[in-house]
Structure formats: structure tokens, C-alpha cells
Amino acid sequence: MFRRFVSTSTLPPTIRQLLSSPTSPSSSVQVNGWIKSVRRQKKLSFAVISDGSSAPGLQAVFVDPSLAKGLTNGASVRLTGKLVESPGAGQEHELQVDAVDVLGACDPETYPIQKQALSVDYLRDNAHLRARTDAVTAMLRVRDQTLQTLHGYLKSQGFSYTHTPILTSSDCEGAGEAFRIAPITPVSLDSPSAPPEEFFSRPSYLTVSSQLHLEALAAAISRVYTLSPCFRAERSQTNRHLAEFWMLEAEWAFTQSVDEVCQVVEGAIKEIIQRGDADMALRDTLLDISHSDRPWTRMSYAVAVSELEKYHESSTKKFAFPPAWGKTLQSEHERWLADELVRGPVFVTDYPVSLKPFYMRLNDDGKTVACFDLLIPRVGELVGGSLREERLGHLKQALDAHGLSREEYGWYLDLRKYGSAPHGGFGLGFERLIGWLSGIENVRECIPMPRWAGRMLL
Amino acid sequence: MFRRFVSTSTLPPTIRQLLSSPTSPSSSVQVNGWIKSVRRQKKLSFAVISDGSSAPGLQAVFVDPSLAKGLTNGASVRLTGKLVESPGAGQEHELQVDAVDVLGACDPETYPIQKQALSVDYLRDNAHLRARTDAVTAMLRVRDQTLQTLHGYLKSQGFSYTHTPILTSSDCEGAGEAFRIAPITPVSLDSPSAPPEEFFSRPSYLTVSSQLHLEALAAAISRVYTLSPCFRAERSQTNRHLAEFWMLEAEWAFTQSVDEVCQVVEGAIKEIIQRGDADMALRDTLLDISHSDRPWTRMSYAVAVSELEKYHESSTKKFAFPPAWGKTLQSEHERWLADELVRGPVFVTDYPVSLKPFYMRLNDDGKTVACFDLLIPRVGELVGGSLREERLGHLKQALDAHGLSREEYGWYLDLRKYGSAPHGGFGLGFERLIGWLSGIENVRECIPMPRWAGRMLL
Numbered sequence: 001m002f003r004r005f006v007s008t009s010t011l012p013p014t015i016r017q018l019l020s021s022p023t024s025p026s027s028s029v030q031v032n033g034w035i036k037s038v039r040r041q042k043k044l045s046f047a048v049i050s051d052g053s054s055a056p057g058l059q060a061v062f063v064d065p066s067l068a069k070g071l072t073n074g075a076s077v078r079l080t081g082k083l084v085e086s087p088g089a090g091q092e093h094e095l096q097v098d099a100v101d102v103l104g105a106c107d108p109e110t111y112p113i114q115k116q117a118l119s120v121d122y123l124r125d126n127a128h129l130r131a132r133t134d135a136v137t138a139m140l141r142v143r144d145q146t147l148q149t150l151h152g153y154l155k156s157q158g159f160s161y162t163h164t165p166i167l168t169s170s171d172c173e174g175a176g177e178a179f180r181i182a183p184i185t186p187v188s189l190d191s192p193s194a195p196p197e198e199f200f201s202r203p204s205y206l207t208v209s210s211q212l213h214l215e216a217l218a219a220a221i222s223r224v225y226t227l228s229p230c231f232r233a234e235r236s237q238t239n240r241h242l243a244e245f246w247m248l249e250a251e252w253a254f255t256q257s258v259d260e261v262c263q264v265v266e267g268a269i270k271e272i273i274q275r276g277d278a279d280m281a282l283r284d285t286l287l288d289i290s291h292s293d294r295p296w297t298r299m300s301y302a303v304a305v306s307e308l309e310k311y312h313e314s315s316t317k318k319f320a321f322p323p324a325w326g327k328t329l330q331s332e333h334e335r336w337l338a339d340e341l342v343r344g345p346v347f348v349t350d351y352p353v354s355l356k357p358f359y360m361r362l363n364d365d366g367k368t369v370a371c372f373d374l375l376i377p378r379v380g381e382l383v384g385g386s387l388r389e390e391r392l393g394h395l396k397q398a399l400d401a402h403g404l405s406r407e408e409y410g411w412y413l414d415l416r417k418y419g420s421a422p423h424g425g426f427g428l429g430f431e432r433l434i435g436w437l438s439g440i441e442n443v444r445e446c447i448p449m450p451r452w453a454g455r456m457l458l
Numbered sequence: 459m460f461r462r463f464v465s466t467s468t469l470p471p472t473i474r475q476l477l478s479s480p481t482s483p484s485s486s487v488q489v490n491g492w493i494k495s496v497r498r499q500k501k502l503s504f505a506v507i508s509d510g511s512s513a514p515g516l517q518a519v520f521v522d523p524s525l526a527k528g529l530t531n532g533a534s535v536r537l538t539g540k541l542v543e544s545p546g547a548g549q550e551h552e553l554q555v556d557a558v559d560v561l562g563a564c565d566p567e568t569y570p571i572q573k574q575a576l577s578v579d580y581l582r583d584n585a586h587l588r589a590r591t592d593a594v595t596a597m598l599r600v601r602d603q604t605l606q607t608l609h610g611y612l613k614s615q616g617f618s619y620t621h622t623p624i625l626t627s628s629d630c631e632g633a634g635e636a637f638r639i640a641p642i643t644p645v646s647l648d649s650p651s652a653p654p655e656e657f658f659s660r661p662s663y664l665t666v667s668s669q670l671h672l673e674a675l676a677a678a679i680s681r682v683y684t685l686s687p688c689f690r691a692e693r694s695q696t697n698r699h700l701a702e703f704w705m706l707e708a709e710w711a712f713t714q715s716v717d718e719v720c721q722v723v724e725g726a727i728k729e730i731i732q733r734g735d736a737d738m739a740l741r742d743t744l745l746d747i748s749h750s751d752r753p754w755t756r757m758s759y760a761v762a763v764s765e766l767e768k769y770h771e772s773s774t775k776k777f778a779f780p781p782a783w784g785k786t787l788q789s790e791h792e793r794w795l796a797d798e799l800v801r802g803p804v805f806v807t808d809y810p811v812s813l814k815p816f817y818m819r820l821n822d823d824g825k826t827v828a829c830f831d832l833l834i835p836r837v838g839e840l841v842g843g844s845l846r847e848e849r850l851g852h853l854k855q856a857l858d859a860h861g862l863s864r865e866e867y868g869w870y871l872d873l874r875k876y877g878s879a880p881h882g883g884f885g886l887g888f889e890r891l892i893g894w895l896s897g898i899e900n901v902r903e904c905i906p907m908p909r910w911a912g913r914m915l916l
Contacts, residue, residue, distance in 0.1 A: 035877075180640040419564040458671060
């Protein structure tokens, strides 16, 4: 009974579904979509119709050209006809159209999505329509595909998908870039001039990371992840930052090595690349540079800095920031490591304690923490992760050293006080991943409706 | 090569994975988890260990009782031993323990999660630890399971998973209950006393619904859905409302009947129930009352009101609010329809236009709109959906009638101006669904870390 139910399709097939299991040429089908192009010949007309489900769309052939008369780019139509093998090159099947139903006309003179190349800025201004361009449609499909693979991979590793709060009282990264929720004007007849009050009785912020909350859940159900919107009120206008972005964060108990955390990350990303299809523009290149048949390079921060120093001293091209142990790796350093030295993804591990947040686990050397950044070609940092400090005494000292209150983090200390377990996790910037997979330069084109400083349409 | 990759498991098996494909009794296994209970006998000791991956946990047997000496509830441990068939009732396999490694001790005197029944309020106060109770752990697994089924079902129907903005300038429902983002203090040396400014150059709010944004995407890739946090600054303290909750919203083009929208909803929920396991406390009851073998009842608002009126007039038990055409259905009405009249889920369709938002499609009678609410026993409204007004002229009139600005909704009108298509969709309150499936009375226990007026821990 279960199987019978699953096989019941409620909706008519999409173009993708139709092309992947074509009907018999004798049976009549209805296809819905938007006109992408029309080509009129004397005795025959052609149109490409797309419903966004697959890249190529469907070629429609009008043996009676009068049927195609009123068709314009952008119009939505319902075509009735037969799916037959195509004599032309470029497609296996085409639709021989018997009847046309224009559901929504589209004035070709005023339609903002014209066929010539449209600039990125113009499309950003038309955020509500830009998903109708091939490039943005492909990006949306890559997001969908990538999410599906991530869910499947993490499930196979025993993870539970969960949801952590978006509104929070804590600022996990301590970077002071959290958006704040405005107080509410109280509705009280007694005191019409009462001052605004906090809806939650205390100041609340938009989350910058789900990690601390995930740690509480991992301390109960071992392996958890979330895909959550994150927010940073950054004013920098780079091609790698958004004010609202999505982050995959995973956290699990009983792991005791940074290398194991790296393995889960590497496994997930390799599976995404291997499962990708033609929408993932750089798939073939990535299969090559991601060295899918052997583990990605691991390199300690100390070794990375020493390589950077060697290059900086010997090469004629200098870095703008001279590299040195104890200093932050700049974008130029990260790019050189991934693009030039390793020519592929590289996990840089064990950064100095002073460069990283309070929650990372102190190594035995007392100077570094058990962490990594995954650097990838063209993009730089894609993933960051670490073991978390599970030792109560060490964590208290780390809070003190960072000037954070033991009282405010009391609940976080409790996780170490009662049945603490060694644990670790990572966070992956979802839009950066999509950009890397698709060869898109700016993360603003990797999310359906981007938000950045000064800019929020729709 | 792809298959080889997929089969590679990076992490050691969870207890669920171990019990579903047990190892040979001669091979040694390591199991990580937290102690749930300890029972000491003279010659033998027992403990139940759980990692949260499955309801029963794993029974550990200590042939050498000294091994179990230091074990206390809540401690995290690594046990090494052999998985053997269990002679006892209640479990098929048990772990014969050879070695014990206490990773994190837990003082049984002060541990907040004691074994006796703990009140709901007490656990809300201990939001960081309550996931360690059996009830909350089961709820987390039901969320995970339900999400997985939803993703699979919508995929099979040709939908793409997408992300719509959380920060938005529009208030979709027009209910005025949106949280507002506080302006940012500008960092400028020139004017230290400059007034706060909007980060996005205009007021921004937290989304109350993703629908309008989903409509823009459905007008390009036909079938989309999102699972998104939604926010309402409601002060009401009911067991059905949270200030932050999750909503599944789906939207698709080329649908022309409310019944088709209902079918997709019904198909999804039935699949969730049928795929549920023992964690879903009410599964057997639901299979029964959800009439999985025949379609759920559809009933127009007019018929529902007439039934309510008949009951109200003839019964000795009166409603607090007398039902009448044109009036909102109150909770007491909704409950009576699902719990008493239909004794199962019921789609109530075609409400008066005055009771519904501007975007719903006007029926030919000019008085009602093509919409539905799905009412279910014990809970009331679980899903709401409709066809959307795709006719430009009608939509303009609806905006005017609701006092909304045509200019502000210009982008939304554009979707009708250029290649408009008939379309519809629905929104499903995720926590209400989890409550219904699990028999949990209050949605505060259906989300890991709840937020409501006056209350936000962690």
C-alpha cells in the first residue's frame, strides 16, 4: 500500500520528467511553460518552451504556422501535441503541436527580460524577474541539487536535520556585527507615552551562527546539522559577502580529531561534485582539481606560513601583507595557497589560539587550537571547523581570556559540566559553495534575492 | 566510482545503525553515548546507553560489575565490547562490555535532568538540556523524519527547494505583526552624533510568509517550495503560536483548481504518516482517522457554516460565537468541524472574499475566493492555501480594496503583466504538524528552542 501511494503522481509531468521518460508518440500530452524563443519559417514554425525544470527546454514544432502566430518571448502557454523523436540536432525529442493556449501574454516591446545579454546590475534591479534568465534558473537548480545531495549524505552519516533559533540573545562570533530587533511600542491605554519595550524582555539579535545551539543538541542526539539563514551587518561590499546568507552547520559528539571533521566535509563536497549535472557549469574542471580519487591536502598553519614566507622572500611578486606566524591569513595568502601552491582544495589546520574564537579546543602545545579552514581555488575560505573545547576548566579560562562572562555562558558551561563529550563541527557558506560549483563570481548571483548594505529589493 | 564513494562511511556507526545491521558477535565494537539508567546486581550489572539516534537505546551488560562502578546517569561513555543476541525480553541485541571509558562525568546530585518526571515548565527553563529527555529526543527525530519525507515527496512531484528572503520590506499578510530590524548607528568620524540609519536604506522586517517571493520564483521555474523561519510579534500566549516558527510553503504555476492544491497537501501529509515510525506517538491513530485509503473530506465554507448553524440551533451545547455566513470561523467552530462532524481532516474551501488576504483568486460568484483551510482534529487549522489572483485587472482592484499601494506592489503586478500563469500554493505550520503527529499539546515542545512573547532563552 505504501509503494502504491508513493508512485501516485498528483501533478502533470514537468518538461524534465517528460523528457526523461517520454510518452508514446501516439498519445497526446499537454506541456506548460514560457516561450523562450520563436523561429518562423514559411511552412513551419519552431518555438522553445521552458518550465524551468531543465536546461534545454522543449522544442515545439508547429506544422501549421498559424498556430504560432501570436507567440512572443515570455508568454506563458499550454501546448497540446505529441512527443516525437526529433529529426534535428540538439534534442532527442520535440513536441508536434496540435493546439496552443496562450495563458498569459507578454508584450515583447516592454518585457524587461529581453533576449540580448543583460548586465548583472540590470538584473539585480529586476530581482523579481531575473529568475527567468537561463543563468539564474541554472543557479536555482544547482542550489536544489546541492541541498538534496547534502541532506542525503548527512543522513547516510547518521546525522539529524534540526532547526536552531534565528532570534537569539547571544552573539556567537563576538564580532559585533549582529542585527538587532527593534523594541516594540507597548499597546497600553494606561500609559500612552510608555517607552518602547523589548518583545522578549531582553535585547534580541539575528543569529550569526547556529553553532552554540547545535552543540546543546549534539550533547543529546550526537549528530546534528542545520541549514540556516545567518545575518551579518557588514558594510563591506565584496563579492564574497551578503548581509543575509545561508550556512550549513554540522556538529557531532565523540569525535576526537580535526582530521575526522575534515573527512566529513571532504566527503560531502566530493559527493556534491560527483552528483552534479550540466547545470553545474564547472563540474568537469572541479572533478579534476578536486582530486576526487585521493584525499585533499592537509597542511598546518605553521607549514602554510612557512611556505608563504619562502615565496614572499624568493619571488619577485610580493604579497601586500608580509606573512608571519601569528598573523591572520589574508585573502591573497589563502588564494596563493589554494590556487598556486596546492592547485586544489587545502585544509589549513591548527591556527594560533589568538586568531580564533573562544570555543575552539586548545592543542597540547598551548599555542594553537584544533581547527581548520578549507581553502579552495578562486574562492578562498569555504568552510571553517574545529574541535570544541569540552574541558570545563579550559573553557572557563578561554571565556576569561576573551573577556566573556561566565554567567552569560552558564548554559554553555553546563554542557561541559554534565556528561561532556569530545565534539566538533563545521560551518559551510552555502552561497560560496554554489559560486564555486557554478563559476559565478559574486555571491549576489548565488541566492535568489540578495541583500547587502544599502540594498534590499522585494 | 560514484557508488564506491557513497558506500564509504566516514563516521563510526550510531546505535541505530549498529542495531539495524548488527556486527558479528565475535568482532569488537565501540559504542559512544550517554548513560540513561544503571541497574546493579551482585554478579551482573546493566546499563542503558543512548546516543539519541533511536528510541530504545542499547542495553549494556557488565559481566564484571566493577566495570560499571563509576557509572552515573548522564555521564558520557565509550564502551568496548561485543554485540550479542540478548536473552532478555525487550531487546534483540545487547552489548557485552569488555572496557569502559568515562569521557565526561555527571554528578547525579546536581544534574538537572533527574529521572523522575520533570514538568514542562521546568524543562522550558532548562532549554539547553531538555533535548536529553526521551520526549524531546523523540520530537527531534520526528522533525528530522518528517522533513526527509517532505523533501522526497515534493521532489517526486517536480518541485525545486529554494530560499526566499528572511529580511524583507513587505508585510505579506498585512497583519502588522512583523518584527522590525533596528536601525544601525553609523560609524562616521565626521558626524559623531549622526542619527541612526537604516542598514538597507529603508525599513526592514522579518518575514511573516514567503509566499509573494515564491510566486516570483514559480513564475520562472514553475514548482518551488521553501522551509523557512517565519516571525510574528504576537502577544497571545496560546498553545498554537510561537514568535519564531517554521513554515513549509509551496507554490506552483499552471494549476487551475483548489482541489489540485488540496491533493498535493493531502498526498504529502499522508506520506509523512505512513512513513512514520514509533517516535511518531500517534501514528496508528492517525492512520485510522486520516482515512489513508480514501480522499479527505472537502466542504465549502457555505456548507460548513450551514452545518455549524444547524448544530448551534439544535444542540444544547451552544458555541460562544454564533456562526454565520461572512464571519470568521472561530477555533471552537474549526474544532467541531474536524473533531465532531467529520471526525478527521477536512478541507474547508471558498471563504468569503472579505475574510481573506488580497492575493487570493476571486471566484466567479464575485463573493468568495478560491482557497482552503485544512482543519484537523485536536489542532484546528494546519494548512492554508489558495489559487492566487493571476488576472492583472482583478489584482489591481484587490489592492485598491485593501488599501494597498499599486506602486509598492509594482513588482508583484509585473508578474501578471509579463507571461502571467494561473498558479496556487499553500503554507503548512511545521510545529503544528509535529504536534499533531506526536500528540504534543503545545507547539513550544515541538521546536528545539522556542521563542514567545517575553521569553527567549539561549
